[in-house]
Amino acid sequence: MDQVQLILSPKEAYELAQQFRVVKRSVDARQRELKVHLTLLTDDEGRYIPRDSAIPLYPAPQWQDVHNASHEVIIIGAGPAGLFAALTCIEHGVRPIIYERGKEVSERKRDIALLNRNEGLNPESNYCFGEGGAGTFSDGKLFSRSKKRGDMQRVMELFHYFGAPDTVLYEAHAHIGSDKLPGIIRRMCECILAHGGEIHFETCVTSLEELKIQNYKLKIDTPVILAIGHSAHDTYRMLYNEGVALETKGFAMGVRCEHPQALINQLMFHLDESRKTKDERLIDYVGNASYSLVTQVNGRGVYSFCMCPGGHIVPAGSEPNGCVVNGMSASHRNSPYANSGMVVQINPEDIPGNDPLRGLAMQEELERLAFEHGQTPNIAPAQRLKDFVEGKESKTIPECSYLPGIVSSRLDQWLPAHIGRRLQQGFRDFDRKYPGFLTNEAVILGVESRSSSAVRIPRDRETMQSISTPLLYPCGEGAGYAGGITSSALDGINAAKAAIGNW
Ligand SMILES: Cc1cc2nc3c(=O)[nH]c(=O)nc-3n(C[C@H](O)[C@H](O)[C@H](O)COP(=O)(O)OP(=O)(O)OC[C@H]3O[C@@H](n4cnc5c(N)ncnc54)[C@H](O)[C@@H]3O)c2cc1C
Incomplete structure (x- = not known):
């Protein structure tokens, strides 16, 4: 068996992948024209192996009967x-x-x-x-x-x-x-x-x-x-x-940010302002666009986390007096929304004291603040993205995928400055990279506090x-x-x- 690596248009790659055994596939959106890197399995003469070939995909697991195991x-x-x-x-x-x-x-x-x-x-x-x-x-x-x-x-x-x-x-x-x-x-x-x-x-x-x-x-x-x-x-x-x-471990906290998926497709796939693709089936071939953004603000990382194209924001807390959000998407990733966590790095030295569990207390404090500003349990406090960055109240908030509901809130005022200010600058930086990212079509929800463990x-x-x-x-x-x-x-x-x- 051998492999062949190809760089193809999305349509060509999609059609080959329907018929033949794929070893690796990735989408390259760095250039104006989208390309797909596709590696196919071949036989020794270089012929592609059909997708439904009887060659096993991998060795089957060998389960043992452990009913009476000695250990x-x-x-x-x-x-x-x-x-x-x-x-x-x-x-x-x-x-x-x-x-x-x-x-x-x-x-x-x-x-x-x-x-x-x-x-x-x-x-x-x-x-x-x-x-x-x-x-x-x-x-x-x-x-x-x-x-x-x-x-x-x-x-x-x-x-x-x-x-x-x-x-x-x-x-x-x-x-x-x-x-x-x-x-x-x-x-x-x-x-x-x-x-x-x-x-x-x-x-x-x-x-x-x-x-x-x-x-x-x-x-x-x-x-x-x-x-x-x-x-x-x-x-x-x-x-x-x-x-x-x-021991206390570094972690990250922030908000969840949701854009219309069509806007993210336009920005990441370099589409024109009508958000139309030249090939109407482009999204069928490569799926909705995602992004991964990172910047540094005042010595701390600000980055996107767990981006969910075509997804939903969900209530992901486990305590009754906290409001925590996270994101997910179904297998088809076809909701009209694109969400991701936007978080700020927090180092152990940023949290006063030396209790090894002090990071948990910091998470709980932020979750409690979001709970209070949501006003009703599991209603998430929300602000339009540009309003958040410019420090303005959102008189209205856009439709959003978060089912329990959202309420307009001044996240710019109540998020602790070490998180809120960094996020504001982070969003400006992301807009420089993808002009149009910082828009009031997008909304942020509080809070994304469980992106990683605060304890080791x-x-x-x-x-x-x-x-x-x-x-x-x-x-x-x-x-x-x-x-x-x-x-x-x-x-x-x-x-x-x-x-x-x-x-
Ligand atoms: C909405 C959402 C979307 C996510 N999306 C992604 C994604 O796309 N990709 C990705 O890689 N990760 C994602 N994650 C994160 C991912 O789910 C976790 O990183 C992963 O599940 C961690 O696995 P774990 O087994 O270490 O812990 P967990 O999955 O958290 O499991 C720990 C289990 O331990 C149980 N437990 C805790 N304490 C006790 C106790 N005292 N006694 C008995 N049981 C106990 C808990 O009930 C829980 O079921 C997402 C998480 C959420 C909430």
């Missing part, structure tokens, strides 16, 4: 880190026992529907907590900036094995979509259960000491994989009280065990060693391998 691993949290840790245990003949504070997917869907209709937040079942963790109703962009952490391709293969589309195997910026993820996560859990693992939903671990007493009994060498995500502030506080080493649970580089607590394996986003679905999944795989390798 067990306890896993706290059923997000991507916890689930991929559990799947790795099963591949190695070890029985995973998962504790998850939230509900299973079908019940969680009902709680999320209530939240979107603004009929109340269930603090234990929401966009953050439940089967699949924050990954289940996430946007499902599958890529990681880190190439060093291990076998990223294997993570993609497992997502594909459980039902993700072929594109996750080859797209540079693969995407699953929040309509498909719940089914994929359910199939992962069914696989864990069918092979002998256990999953205890609606079971919040409120003490590691008690967990040990309940589960260890005579088996004092059972490892515990801690995959709690970054939103369980109460669990961090429990760990702190029980003597687990924790330090661990030994070799053994992956907590530096304070033997046999505790902190991993995933909540441990501060990963950010996003793929890197958290990979960190879970590595933690499970480390725990298993200890026997």
Whole structure:
């Protein structure tokens, strides 16, 4: 087998990809004419391999029956880190026992529907907590900036094995979509259960000491994989009280910004002002445009985060007195809106004091401010983008994808200056790069406070065990060693391998 790399027009690339086996694909929008870089699989004579060829896409996973396995691993949290840790245990003949504070997917869907209709937040079942963790109703962009952490391709293969589309195997910026993820996560859990693992939903671990007493009994060498995500502030506080080493980590906070998708297509794909493409099917071939923006303001990074073309803004908090927003999109990415987090880097030295949990307090304070300015629970405070930058009240606010509702608010006045001023300058910088980005057609919503973990649970580089607590394996986003679905999944795989390798 061999490969051939081609640079093609969007139409040519689309047509070839319908027929032949793709190895890699990325869209290059840097020039005025859009190009697609396409790598196709060929046979030794250079003939393209048909898309439906019988050649396996990747080696099938080898699950073992672990009903009566002699070794067990306890896993706290059923997000991507916890689930991929559990799947790795099963591949190695070890029985995973998962504790998850939230509900299973079908019940969680009902709680999320209530939240979107603004009929109340269930603090234990929401966009953050439940089967699949924050990954289940996430946007499902599958890529990681880190190439060093291990076998990223294997993570993609497992997502594909459980039902993700072929594109996750080859797209540079693969995407699953929040309509498909719940089914994929359910199939992962069914696989864990069918092979002998256990999953205890609606079971919040409120003490590691008690967990040990309940589960260890005579088996004092059972490892515990801690995959709690970054939103369980109460669990961090429990760990702190029980003597687990924790430290403050840099993170980022800001707002979510939403533009009309047609405007973003016009700016990123260099279309004329009528926002029309020469080829009416361009968006079918390459999808709606996205962006990735970054600048420096007064010594701190200001950047776009988790951009969701054709997406929706969602209420992503887990505490009743806070307002937190995030973004997602369905697999077709075809809503008329484009949103992204616009966040400002916060370093540990920017937060007064030396309490390792002081970053959590800072997040909570900002979420509480947004809650107060939203005036009604889960109504998000909002301001037109240009008004925000120019310090003006928005007399009206545009239609927006955020279902619970928005209310006009002076974010320019109440966001802390170290965030608000930097964001204002950041938006001016982005407008210099893409003139028209800074417009009152766009709206910002407060607040995007959970883009990354504000705490690290330090661990030994070799053994992956907590530096304070033997046999505790902190991993995933909540441990501060990963950010996003793929890197958290990979960190879970590595933690499970480390725990298993200890026997
Ligand atoms: C709306 C939204 C969109 C997103 N879009 C993307 C995206 O497109 N691409 C991307 O890479 N990332 C995205 N993310 C982020 C991504 O979901 C997370 O980075 C990822 O899920 C982290 O995985 P994790 O397993 O480390 O933690 P989590 O997914 O947060 O899972 C942790 C789990 O632990 C459980 N838990 C916590 N404490 C306890 C306890 N004491 N006892 C029992 N269980 C506990 C929680 O209930 C939760 O289910 C998005 C997130 C959101 C909210």
